[in-house]
Amino acid sequence: MIAAFLPRPLAASGDRSRPAQLLLLALLVLLLLTSAVSLAVGAADVSPLNVLGAWLSGEEISIRERVILFDIRLPRMLTGLVIGAALAVSGAVLQGLFRNPLADPGLVGISAGAGLGAVSAIVLGSALPATIAAAAGFYLVPIAAFLGGWVTVLCLYRIATRAGQTSVATMLLAGIALAALASAGTGVLVTLADDAQLRDLTFWGLGSLAGASWVKLLSAAPIMLAGLACAPLLTRALNALALGEAAAMHLGISVQRIKALAILSVAASVGAAVAISGGIGFVGIVVPHLLRLAIGPDHRFLLPASALLGATLLLAADIAARTIVAPAELPIGIITALVGGPVFLWILLRKRGLVDV
Amino acid sequence: MLCTRQLSVTLNRRKILHGVDFSAAPGQLTCIVGPNGSGKTTLLRALTGELPFTGEALLDETPIQSLRTEELAARRAVLPQASPMAFPFTVLEVVRMGIGGGIALRADAARLPQLALERVGLRGYEGRLFQQLSGGEQQRVQLARVLVQVWKPVVGGVPRWLFLDEPVAALDIGHQLQIMRLAQDFARRGGGVIAVMHDLNLTAMVADTVCLMQDGRILAQGRVADVFTDCTLGTAYGCSLRVSTPPPNGGVFILPQAAE
Numbered sequence: 001m002i003a004a005f006l007p008r009p010l011a012a013s014g015d016r017s018r019p020a021q022l023l024l025l026a027l028l029v030l031l032l033l034t035s036a037v038s039l040a041v042g043a044a045d046v047s048p049l050n051v052l053g054a055w056l057s058g059e060e061i062s063i064r065e066r067v068i069l070f071d072i073r074l075p076r077m078l079t080g081l082v083i084g085a086a087l088a089v090s091g092a093v094l095q096g097l098f099r100n101p102l103a104d105p106g107l108v109g110i111s112a113g114a115g116l117g118a119v120s121a122i123v124l125g126s127a128l129p130a131t132i133a134a135a136a137g138f139y140l141v142p143i144a145a146f147l148g149g150w151v152t153v154l155c156l157y158r159i160a161t162r163a164g165q166t167s168v169a170t171m172l173l174a175g176i177a178l179a180a181l182a183s184a185g186t187g188v189l190v191t192l193a194d195d196a197q198l199r200d201l202t203f204w205g206l207g208s209l210a211g212a213s214w215v216k217l218l219s220a221a222p223i224m225l226a227g228l229a230c231a232p233l234l235t236r237a238l239n240a241l242a243l244g245e246a247a248a249m250h251l252g253i254s255v256q257r258i259k260a261l262a263i264l265s266v267a268a269s270v271g272a273a274v275a276i277s278g279g280i281g282f283v284g285i286v287v288p289h290l291l292r293l294a295i296g297p298d299h300r301f302l303l304p305a306s307a308l309l310g311a312t313l314l315l316a317a318d319i320a321a322r323t324i325v326a327p328a329e330l331p332i333g334i335i336t337a338l339v340g341g342p343v344f345l346w347i348l349l350r351k352r353g354l355v356d357v
Numbered sequence: 358m359l360c361t362r363q364l365s366v367t368l369n370r371r372k373i374l375h376g377v378d379f380s381a382a383p384g385q386l387t388c389i390v391g392p393n394g395s396g397k398t399t400l401l402r403a404l405t406g407e408l409p410f411t412g413e414a415l416l417d418e419t420p421i422q423s424l425r426t427e428e429l430a431a432r433r434a435v436l437p438q439a440s441p442m443a444f445p446f447t448v449l450e451v452v453r454m455g456i457g458g459g460i461a462l463r464a465d466a467a468r469l470p471q472l473a474l475e476r477v478g479l480r481g482y483e484g485r486l487f488q489q490l491s492g493g494e495q496q497r498v499q500l501a502r503v504l505v506q507v508w509k510p511v512v513g514g515v516p517r518w519l520f521l522d523e524p525v526a527a528l529d530i531g532h533q534l535q536i537m538r539l540a541q542d543f544a545r546r547g548g549g550v551i552a553v554m555h556d557l558n559l560t561a562m563v564a565d566t567v568c569l570m571q572d573g574r575i576l577a578q579g580r581v582a583d584v585f586t587d588c589t590l591g592t593a594y595g596c597s598l599r600v601s602t603p604p605p606n607g608g609v610f611i612l613p614q615a616a617e
Contacts, residue, residue, distance in 0.1 A: 012481075012483065012484040013449065013483055013484060014447035014448055014449030014450065014482075014483035014484040014485070015447075015449055015483070016447065016450070096443075099443035099444075100443065101444070239446075239450075239454055240454055241443075242442055242443040242444050242446065243440050243442065243451075243454065244437070244440050244441070246402075246407055246435075246437060247435070247437055247440055249406070249407060249426060250405060250407070250429075250430065250433075250434065250435040250437075251430055251454060251455070251457075251506065252426050252427040252429070252430025252431070252457060253426065254425075254426045254427075292444065292445065296445065296446065296447065296450065297444030297445060297446055298446070298450055
């Protein structure tokens with residue numbers, strides 16, 4: 001379906017908004033289909049269609065069916081949907097901000113920083129004054145992950161960007177260093193953790209949607225949705241930033257404000273995503289790259305399309321993770337790495353010059 | 358009217374501009390010339406609101422620092438020296454970026470990019486990828502984008518301004534003339550144009566007013582015939598230059614003289 005849009009020669013008019021709108025529509029349909037499949041597939045033999053039919057004809061729905069569908073599959077589907085959208089949009093925003101298609105929340109250490117935040121909250125959370133811990137409640141881990149991711153992006157931007165110019169090599173290397181630091185910090189905290197906390201950590205670190213629940217979803221989704229809600233405010237600015245910071249300013253963009261907003265948006269989306277599912281790599285780099293090939297880099301279309309395709313891809317990866325070795329499950333991160341790794345190498349080969357700066 | 362009083366710029370603790378009193382009038386093409394490192398581009402960047410400065414700079418009686426980024430963008434457009442493009446935008450998409458955010462889109466806004474591309478001689482380039490164009494073509498696409506941003510030279514009696522930083526540096530002689538004619542035309546219709554230039558002969562041919570800089574100061578400012586003399590140019594550039602008037606139309610041209 002996506003392939004149909006790929007090799008199309010550019011229209012002579014240079015206006016790609018029509019194909020972009022069509023693609024958005026197609027992606028929406030694809031996402032709805034994938035969501036339906038995600039609800040239908042699972043270890044237990046429960047069909048949402050039968051349940052829907054039963055509900056419509058006024059029959060009794062068994063407790064088993066209700067639990068499997070509404071307490072297991074539905075929150076899992078919604079979690080995958082929001083996380084996929086959040087990761088893909090963050091990738092696109094980060095690439096626009098750094099003016100480089102190789103920026104990815106996982107690659108440049110933001111996920112690791114968010115992970116450090118999440119682990120800190122789990123291990124050190126008990127040391128917090130009871131009032132604060134009670135007030136934060138279920139939000140403690142996602143908020144800590146958001147703060148960890150935020151500090152990481154701020155550091156990364158400070159290090160990699162000077163006078164409005166980003167050095168790709170510095171960005172990637174600084175990302176490696178920050179990720180190493182964050183992992184070291186995480187390691188220290190894991191050693192300090194007691195048995196109950198270790199169980200929480202293992203549960204959290206599965207890097208899959210297997211632990212998805214309404215509680216987790218409702219604690220992290222608002223933060224991710226807040227991050228996603230910033231995206232429409234960024235589209236024109238990210239387009240102008242492609243011309244350089246000075247030119248964007250000349251076009252009337254408040255560059256400093258936009259950068260702060262973009263960094264907050266990425267930290268919120270990635271932080272909260274990591275808080276639920278651990279690090280899921282490559283979604284943020286593969287999705288925007290494929291879409292730029294199809295409809296071009298105009299962020300007015302790129303960001304919403306990234307949300308739709310990211311959600312679809314993550315749901316598809318989750319379906320694969322659940323079915324390939326059923327009744328066991330693969331961590332979803334393995335699936336995204338299997339797909340994303342080669343695509344990333346392909347981008348590198350095409351754009352070798354970009355890295356050798 | 359654009360004028361500065363005692364405008365100074367310090368970058369990395371080094372003072373680049375030393376109390377510059379510069380002025381430019383709408384309806385005129387004002388060229389800033391001077392040797393490398395004399396502060397031409399720094400002056401332009403201060404006037405566009407890009408660099409912090411001390412002293413006073415008034416754009417049509419409003420202090421430039423007091424204008425918000427969007428307000429500045431509605432009153433002036435800037436053609437940068439060279440702009441590397443981060444993503445594969447088409448020519449049309451680049452030119453469209455000039456259509457302002459603050460200004461409500463009018464019905465004819467959709468046609469502006471085509472009209473602007475026609476003016477810079479790039480009709481039919483709409484679907485090409487910007488990154489795949491030659492340097493000269495990229496510069497002309499950027500000019501079209503800038504023209505779209507300030508399409509009408511005068512809005513509600515207030516002039517709009519074009520800042521051009523070495524607009525013809527990458528262009529062949531035919532396109533140099535074409536671009537400078539566009540700048541002149543913008544000025545004739547009531548807008549203000551300030552261009553940093555390297556080519557003294559081209560400047561002599563097109564400028565209404567010229568400002569000669571040296572070491573972060575203005576050496577001379579006024580009509581071409583008054584500023585371009587053997588003496589001032591020789592002082593500014595540190596070499597022997599002869600200013601002459603050719604017979605056909607009485608314009609000024611400058612020839613370098615071999616050292617004696």
